[in-house]
Amino acid sequence: MAAYGHGERAVDLLFVGGYSRHHSARAKILEHVARLAGSPNVVYCLDSSRLTRLAESALGRLLPPLKKHRRPQAISKIARSPVFGRQLYDLIGQSKIVLNGAIDMAGADRGNMRCFEAFGCGALLLSDEGNYPNGMRNEETMLTYSDAESCIRQIQRSLHDWDRVQWIADNGRRQIGKTYSKARQWSAFEALVARL
Numbered sequence: 677m678a679a680y681g682h683g684e685r686a687v688d689l690l691f692v693g694g695y696s697r698h699h700s701a702r703a704k705i706l707e708h709v710a711r712l713a714g715s716p717n718v719v720y721c722l723d724s725s726r727l728t729r730l731a732e733s734a735l736g737r738l739l740p741p742l743k744k745h746r747r748p749q750a751i752s753k754i755a756r757s758p759v760f761g762r763q764l765y766d767l768i769g770q771s772k773i774v775l776n777g778a779i780d781m782a783g784a785d786r787g788n789m790r791c792f793e794a795f796g797c798g799a800l801l802l803s804d805e806g807n808y809p810n811g812m813r814n815e816e817t818m819l820t821y822s823d824a825e826s827c828i829r830q831i832q833r834s835l836h837d838w839d840r841v842q843w844i845a846d847n848g849r850r851q852i853g854k855t856y857s858k859a860r861q862w863s864a865f866e867a868l869v870a871r872l
Contacts, residue, residue, distance in 0.1 A: 677796030680769030
């Protein structure tokens with residue numbers, strides 16, 4: 677990921693991830709943030725569940741019980757197709773802020789792959805409060821939110837004073853590069869294999 681994120685960051689806020697009934701807390705945050713779209717430039721690349729796709733189909737719109745599985749209009753207006761691999765890294769590298777939210781069953785544990793991708797591509801990670809792995813610390817290498825209102829405040833704060841907040845993203849990229857370097861990963865792998 678070191679090759680990404682060295683140019684202009686034209687996307688103000690990016691969310692890439694799943695949208696399903698297993699993401700109810702995340703869905704509420706996404707809906708509130710989607711209402712900001714326009715200015716700032718908010719991009720959502722959503723991988724919707726089969727039930728969401730069915731609920732939003734012509735047939736699904738005729739079935740009232742499926743209404744609760746449709747994405748709110750604020751989200752569906754800005755939703756794009758999901759992205760993966762290098763295309764994902766490129767998009768993160770063009771983004772100032774990467775919004776993240778754990779799935780409902782995660783409890784207080786945090787640190788999904790999106791966190792590492794945001795750090796690695798030099799974007800500012802904005803994620804929900806919880807227990808994060810080493811190197812992921814609020815106000816030092818990332819920002820956290822507790823609810824929709826605090827998420828909006830963090831976004832507005834960051835975009836209003838991006839030059840000042842960007843040091844958090846830069847620090848996050850440096851910290852993750854040291855804490856999870858290939859050399860350290862290889863050393864940990866060798867230690868694991870030696871115990872077998």
